[in-house]
Amino acid sequence: MTFIWDGVKQAFELLFEGNGDVYGVLGVTLHIAIGATFLALLVGLPLGLACGLGRFRGRRVALGLLNAGLGLPPVVVGLIVALFLFRGAPLGGLELIYTVNGVILAQALLAFPIVGAFTATAVAAVPRPLFDQARALGASRPQLAALALREARVGVIGATIAAFGSALSEVGAVVLVGGNIHGRTQTLATAVLAEVSAGEYGTAIAFGVLLLGLVAICGGALTVFQYAGEGRERGGGFPLPGWRAS
Template sequence: MQFILDGLRGAFDLLVAGDPRILGVLGVTLTVALWSTLFALVAGLPIGLWLGLGRFAGRRLGLATANAGLGLPPVVVGLVVSLFLFRGAPLGFLSLIYTVEGMIVAQTVLSLPIVAALTAAAVQGVEPALLRQARALGASRVRVAALALREARVGVLAATIGALGSALSEVGALVLVGGNIEGQTQTLATAVLVRVSAGEYAQAIALGALLLALVFLISAALTVAQQGEAKWQATRAS
């Protein structure tokens, strides 16, 4: 028990002192998480709308594929992405292996199915009569899709929370693609692993506490926004 208390005390001292190594790791974590979530939203929202609203052959297969993507093994994704990025590989000329940019690519691949699948589920829950009315009034496909996205914004926020949470806590894929290089490609999650292996428990606890606080604060902010939208929709419906 004393060992744990000493670790927590050391963690508090590191956080209060503003250890530059911890701040650097925090910067990499936020960079990877925010950019990968943004890219996943840019690509995943249209895919989710297409799967949720479209009527085409193979739609069920597309939905099944998106849902299966929710369980993608991160280590396998990291392996596949790294095989494409290594020198001499198809995308090796981009020099993205062992870089933050390469980590963003890997995390985007992991976050994309989360956004697509949850967006598809959300827009499928939109009142069909509302969309039919919009089409009857001459709305284009783009306008109908925008209407569906607006009505499903509570679910879209859930997709954003899921993608961002995945990005903040990812380890396996980012270690394989980024190399977990201290001062360059370490994130909070991967740094915890290194600190524990090195016996630096105070720093491991500090990084873990910072990661938990970061995930909680961001998720709480998005959840407040999500529930505010849900309450507004319920008030409007009544």
Template sequence: MDLIWDGLRKALELLVGLDPEVLGITLLSLKVSGLATLISVVLGMSAAVAVALNEFPGKRLVIALMNTGMGLPPVVVGLFVTVLLWRNGPLGFLGILYTPAAIILAQAVIATPIIAGLGLAALQHLPPELRLQILSLGATRPQLVWLLLREARLPLLAAVMAGFGGVISEVGASIMVGGNLKGSTRVLTTATVMETSRGNFEVAFALSFLLLILAFSVNALLTHLQQSRRPR
């Protein structure tokens, strides 16, 4: 128990003392995972809307692939993104391996199928006739999409939370494409792994608590968005 209390106290010290290094790591985690989630929302939701609203041959296969994508192991994504961004790789010219941009890219690859898959399920769960009803009220195509997204906002925001939760807690891809470089690509999860391997349990605990606080704050914000404007 002492270890945990020491960790809590250390975390408070680091937080209250605004330790610049820890603050930097926390803000980088938030920035990287936040941006990755944002990219995934745009790509994932577009894919979900496109698949939900259109009939095309092979639709079932596409849905099965999206659902499989929700379980992509981060280390596998890390491996592929590393190879892709490697100096001689297809995207090597970008020169972003071992930069925060690489982590954002890898995390977007992880979160996009999660948001697309859960988003599609949310849209498909709406009554099938709702789309016809909205069109018959005179909606244009963009208005239709907007109303459907609004109607499915609860499960859709849950999909966003799942996507963010998946990447803020992910360590494999971040360490592989980011390299855990101090002051540059070190995020909360990679720092926790490193401090634990060094036996610095207090610091590791402190970082873990910060990670939990961060995840809680972001999800609390999203939950607030999700539950507001709902009449009783």
């Protein structure tokens, strides 16, 4: 216990003594998490809306693929992305390997199925007659999508929280695509790994505490937003998955 307590104290010292390295790692972590979540929302929301609202051929296959994407092994995704991004590889010309943008791409690939699958579930839980009524009164596709997102907002924001949490905590893809380069692509989660590898358990615990604090603050803030104005109403949501770490 003393060991852990020392790590917690060290975390506060690192934070409040204005340690530039720590703030740098914090900044990279947030940059990657926000960028990856944004990209995941950009791809996952339309997919989730299409699967939740649409009645097209292949909808079940698409849903199945999205759900399967929830279990993607981050290390394998990181490996595949890295293989495509290495110099001389098909996407090597983009020069994304060992860069923050490359890590964002890999993290977005892991996070978009979370957004897509949970958005589809939340939208499918909205009473169908509401959409039928909207169509009967002339609602356009964008208006239907806006209605679906608003009605299923608890679930959609839940999906965003899950995607953001995944992007904050993930390790395997970050190391393989970003190289865990201190000051450039190292995140709080990969910093923990690096410190443990170096035998610096105290510093690793400190980074771990910071990561947990960040997850709690961001998750809490999004949860407040999620239920803002909901009052006692609930619904359209789903049991949130745990924060995924690898």
